[in-house]
Amino acid sequence: MDEQHRGTGPGRMRRRTLLAAGLGLAGTSALTSGCGGAGAAPLPVGAATGTPRAGGVLRIARPPASQAETLDPASSLSAYEYLGALYNRVVRLGRDGEVVPDLAESWESDALGLRWRFRLRRDVHFHDGKPFTAADVVHTVRRILDPAMSSPQEGVLSPLLDPAGITAPDEHTVEFALKSPNAEFPSLLTAYQCYVVSEGSGATIGETGVGTGPFRLESFTAAGRGRVVANRDHFAGAPVLSAIEYFSIADMQARANALLAGQVHLLSQTNLDFATARVINASPRTTIARSPNSQWYGLPMLCTAPPFTDPLVREAFKLAYDQESVFGVAIQRAGSPGNDNPVPPGNPMWTDYRVPHDPDRARALLKQAGQENLALDVYTSAYDPVFTPMALAFAESAAAAGIRLRVRNASADSYYSQIWMRQPLCATYWYTGRPIDQLLNQIFRSGSSYNETSWADSAFDAMLDAARREMDEGRRRVLYQDAQRYLVDNSGSITPMFADRLVGISRDVVNYSEYGFEFDHLNIGLRRQP
């Protein structure tokens, strides 16, 4: 999965559909065993739970971040799968989007949301035996703020915080003095760039991976294999597994083959296409676990490029397409409708506001805008298996409103550097899992680094600021919901759906649990041998 959808940035190929997409084992076994689309067993909804055996070595196949990947959590080239095993954050996200303790036991702020104080655990040690203190947290966040690090989270934190504003009044307390009030500040420390590294380890952390997490590093090769072993002294209890081995496999089909052949137990960051998922589900050795609503798919309309400079055209495009049809065709309803709102349905601040499908009104708006018989290209690529079906379904649906869209396929390896944010209309996707304040500010605020539609609306920015300042949670929810409604009505984002990630997994694995950027490293294990 691309850095950038994880939230970090560079448009590097993470999920390559190398050859003849889809004609891998899926295609051939459909030929040989007659297992095809129709009549196949339905894909399971969740992963198996049960009592695992003590110990065991879990083998994970992952797409490499880059040939130059590193274990430094602050970097944009971090080897994502290792981070949650090796490190902890001050706070992390719970299943319902709430902020929960990790290295911090509790936190509070002043009445304005300007000064935040976190009380840290006292029983934590780094893997090298060094006791964990507030100085390590100060060091970690200051590193992220350092422009020389080019950390993806720098753009999120630096508008709120100066390095001098992070202090440690004592060994187990950290204070943050913000530049402007932010009631949601703790949620911004849940990002996976914010894993805590020990003070003074900055120069070597990329190779050593010394953290406080449930596993310690045994070996690591960039874009190669690596191994972490259980940290029995972990403050939240020892993990079930005795070790995890990671293997880099760039080609998605090769990753699926490794799972089918029993060489690995789990395919990380791999959104399987339905054909491959059915094959994996049909095998006696492997199955599918769904990670619900883990991605949102979109067709960003570039607000700085004609015809989308005209708000009437943007509104028409959202009214023109039938969400049910796109959601059904592109992902067979394995997910949730998007309502053109990027906030996921499970988020505590979510609103169900949506604009009903109305092709006649779309036609009238286009006429009003002088854009009757509008013809446009919509770009897609083999970068993700859902892009092309989504674009085709959207084009077909929008045709009913007189919009003629031609689906153009672009090269996957330069899609995020050449097409995205450059062409007026293209397919894209993001991981869900960002807290709402980060999501709306990072992707929709005027001039923000990931503003993929280049939408700049000062009224919307003011709504975000007002929500951030509001310390009462109930009132803040109302403000965030107002912002969502405003975004659905005015932004350049078409969001037809949230999609479940179809995760390939061995039937030997129990208690696999992953949501957003959170992976349960403590409870995952291997089934007892009969």
Add this chain to the structure above:
Amino acid sequence: MLTFVLSRLGSAVLTIVLSSLMVFFAVQALPGDVASQVLGRDATPEAVAAMREQLHLDQPAWQRYLSWVGSALHGDFGTSLVSGDPVAADLGLHLRNTALIAVVTIVVAITVSLALGVIAGLYRDRWPDLAISWLSLIGMSIPEFVVATLLVLVFSVTVPLLPAVVLDGPNATVADLLPAIWLPAAALGVVMAAYIVRMARTSVIDVMATDFVTTATLKGLGRWRVVTRHALPSALLPTLNVIAMNIAWLVGGVVVVENVFNYPGAGKLMLESVYSRDLPMLQAIALLGACVYVVCNLAADLAAMALNPKLRTRGGRA
């Protein structure tokens, strides 16, 4: 004789020079600004400018081409933009891994397919010939990644004999890679063998119908002796060229097959270099591929000459 060799060498050198030009400019023409693709979206404009300067992208293309060729002639292919290590060392390691597959493929595929081709030729239109011809036709028509996938299905998933993918990095020892080279080699071998079988069969049939074979048979020589001493050397001549072409074709096949098997060889490295726009690495691999291609063809021609009795007797032994 000598003039033939020299002119053939000359054209080979010219081909490599032209390939180097094509390689360089094709790589430059890849979509996307190299500096921004390598540095990613979080790069500051200053970093991109510094990178462009470091890559001499501000200089005219022909000037960059000349300095690249100049260094390459000294064996210096620059440093990888991704790892920062010298290209030559990194590529050498991957080439070693690819050589493992290539050697197994070439040795096994050539011996087996020559034997099959000769058998088919000698049993023309009888069942061995029909069976072999059908098989090779099927082998020819299926693309290598499908063959590879079928092999994985049979030998890794259904009967777990061999690994479906390589889990080791390029630093793996030969012993580690040993179990993993058979399926990629088989996938390449099947497609390659088909052509050699058909060529060998045709040549054997042609030669067995010539006068000198008839004469030898009439002289009362045993059939086996006729075939091995008289027919085969002439029959294998045209096949040599096909073999050489196939070895050259391996250069492309290896890219596909290595990626299907996640095999840490030069083919997989080439694809990674395309994705990450690691231009120095990509140029080195592409140029090397071109050299392999040219050298194989040159070898085929020279071998054909050495085996050709007409050429041998006219100019004496070269």
